[in-house]
Amino acid sequence: MEEPSPPAPAGPSEPRPPQTAQPVPVPATAEAPIPASSKAIRFPVRPGKGSAGTRCLVKANHFIAHLPDKDLHHYDVSITPEVTSRVVNRAVINELVNLHRAAYLGGRLPAYDGRKSLYTAGPLPFASKEFQITLLDDDNGSGSASQRRQRNFKVVIKFAARADLHRLGMFLAGRHAEAPQEALQVLDIVLRELPSARYAPFGRSFFSPDLGRRQPLGDGLESWRGFYQSIRPTQMGLSLNIDMSATAFIEPLPVIDYAAQLLRSDIHSRPLSDAERVKIKKALRGVKVEVTHRGNMRRKYRISGLTTQATRELTFPVDEGGTVKSVVQYFQEIYGFAIQHTYLPCLQVGNQQRPNYLPMEVCKIVEGQRYSKRLNQNQIRALLDETCQYPRDRERDITQMVKHNAYQEDPYAKEFGIKISDRLASVDARILPAPRLKYNETGREKDCLPRVGQWNMMNKKW
Template structure:
């Protein structure tokens, strides 16, 4: 699981849905221990939140900008949007076979990949990024007009072409969602009470709280079934309106009433 505060998320719990702009929703559950009139109670509820899709960076940027990024150059506003979305995000390189080294993105180069060069030794030998990748890894960079990702510190930046980077799975998106993404997330999380109850019971059974060694160490036993709580239905309050209205008072029915002819 990927923990977020008191919640735990996994891509394997179903309902993994795309939210747009390179984000997806992961399902999970919330848990806490609460003191109640019945004693200590385990509070479990289902939850969903946004994660960054583990896409190749080229594909993520295309989704973010809603267009094919190889057709025309990036504008200044495109660069700002990409930099804002990718700063702090972890990526893994794909051009070194099984060696999937991970980096955290610190920024975006102001120059295109084909214009970038850097010193490769202490003697001041300079190579272009395109030349270096071809000679060192046998990798021919295709998207030379795109900027490179900057990883590492600002004093000694490390340039990585977008096409050799893939976003690492399991990174929660903590920034504000747009309206379209919020709508998509609400659609995923909306459940009928019976479905929610079923999912909660499955989560409790799957996590086997009743067999937890730490709970057993303290002599705590956790029931597999939901707690039963006695309740009562209160009668609706009678509503009184101003004497000048046609109906001076009204008794709500089925939790609602109509304001027609009341004032």
């Protein structure tokens, strides 16, 4: 028996990062030609390049990317039983590649979108193939392989189409009006593979506590630094747009400490009020925790609720004969753990029909869980302070991030022949003349012309 499993008791943003500047395996046969992607988007034609103001050069957070000279292939992926977690899907495909890359994938290193699509730089040696993959469940903690639950998956990989890089090259050269979206999507997926394995991916951004200091946001939250990344077609050619980013994560605290921060009150020596219990339940529902009372066996659970009763009042049947045991007694006898905060409620994990009870003091919040609910004004202000920088500081951080990512050493970029410059792109720009400002007619001075972005308010009325 893992944890006590009684029947349920009866009871009473991410802001998108700003940009420094924004310029715009199957061989073919005679009977069955290989399909190619036809998804494309037509961009508006630029009306002109401007003539007002003073010409200048500015640095943009774009890094020139060289289009690969590869034959890119798209494959449909089916994983059974189907799971919604991209993390699990990626783990399945990674295990498949590790086991069968040499024998069945022709030595190719595929890029995977975490859902239904897999891409290769050249054809695989089959049109369709089925694989059987076994994963060890990480939620069972760091015990031996024999103690960890096995999960079996059937993976079917089937050829779908070729990605049309030729049309993308024509578009970038100005000889085609439409940009093939799937070709851009493939390149984006390739460049996301390594960051997705290293960092916590959300949208087009990646976050990690190793990418900058953690900043407390209050109420059990903290900000993580990260970066935004997207491949773009521009007038300079293909470029990788990168910017700094930050978002809110739940602090990896012991649950009791998290609850104390959330309530802004010490709860180590008193029971919770009904209002406090509801607030904690709302904040923790869906959050993943790991137990700390079993040594190296750090099994993970997802919180489904909070009991209405205190831990010392909770009992559950231990056999079909109706023998009842308390949670406090169970933890003492099975784990040799004496629960101290018996006046606090237990966390409920598992399903509602057969929940497990975990005392709050034996649970710690798992690191890396993004906070997706609404932030308060103080938290929003603190988060914005993390992303607001002087241009020179932003340039320094972006350049350091590109060097840290080392795209020239990225095995997926190498596999697909993508090369990324490590220098900020220079873009033609114009400094437009300042507009004349008009003030109230009753003032001594009715208008003025700003100089270098500044002007004097003396003798002027609104």
